Every structure is written in C-alpha cells, then in structure tokens.
Amino acid sequence: MSETPSYLQDATDLLTKEGFATSDVWYHGTSSALVNSIESYGLKRSGDKAMNQAAKSTMATVGNTYTESTEPVFLTQSKELAYYWAEQTVKERSVRFEGEEKSVIFAVKLPEELNTKVKPDVGAATLLMVKEGEAYMAYAAKIYQNCDRAVLDIDLMTAGRLEYLNKLGMAYINQDIDPEYVSLVSS
Secondary structure, X not given: OOOOOXXXXXXXXXXXXXXXXXXXXXXXXXXXXXXXXXXXXXXXXXXXXXXXXXXXXXXXXXXXXXXXXXXXXXXXXXXXXXXXXXXXXXXXXXXXXXXXXXXEEEEEXXXXXXXXXXXXXXXXXXXXXXXXXXXHHHHHHHHHHHOOOOOOOOOOOOOOHHHHHHOOOOEEEOOOEXXXXXXXXXX
C-alpha cells in the first residue's frame, strides 16, 4: 500500500473520541479506469462491469456458472479511508487488466433524503476476517495512532452497528447515486 497522498489525509479533522465524524459528504475509493463512467452515470451498485464480466468469463472457462449479485455502493466518511479501498480496487483490477490505473477518490454529497439511507456496513465483519480485512484493520489502527487518538478498540463479533461506521468508517447505500451528487477529489 502506498502512502496516502497529503491532500487526502483528513483523519486528523474527522477523528473524535467516538470515531470518525459523519456529515452529508461521503467518499468512495476506486480506480482511475472508472472515472469517465462514474462522471457520466454516477456510482452504480455492483458498478465495475469489466470486473464482473471477467469473473463471469473465468467461471465459464472452468465450467462453473456465475451468478452476479447486486452489491450496494460502499461509502466512508473519510478520504483517507476511501484511499485504502481505492488501492484495493486498483490492485484487484491489475490482475485482470493491463494499463496504468491509479487510485482515485470521489466525494459524494447527498441531499438529506438520500443521506438518511446511508447505513453502517455491519456486513463488513465477514470481510474483516480475511487477509484484506486484516490489512484494513492495521491501516485504520495506524490512522488512529498517527492522529494521537486512543487505540482502535473494536470487537468485530460483538460490535454495535454504529461502531462499524464510527470506528471503522464502513457504510453503504443500497441504491445508485446520480452523477450530480458525485465529484472527483483532486489535489
């Protein structure tokens, strides 16, 4: 994982005793290969069509069927946390696609009626039991340490819903987000 660019380092401003503060602005980390599509069509649930098609082709090659599931749009309240997920997306795509992709962050400014639909991602508990999740926990713990905050303390198996949002910055919205609410974060 590369060093988080300074213009994305916002944890010092967001991290409180209770965790990461929330507002009507959320962030979504992804690959630069998806910028044009997101700017034109917004953030779509299960939105990386090229990755979905590659998975479908791979499964067909080995004789299995592939059923696409509809994933929500994953969000976080911190650019710094979104950067982690952007890096993961670039890494996953680099296995399947050639070219030079970079990590990018989109700001998502939602009107009140949509903002109330953003939910803590408690389903992330299962993700956090795999290697990528362990790396995320280490990444988040380092942010707490760098901001001179208390040690990141969460029991993933017994944590309350809001702890996933507040302490880990994990949220989602189960609908597409129109392009008018989405803007690329630049330095």
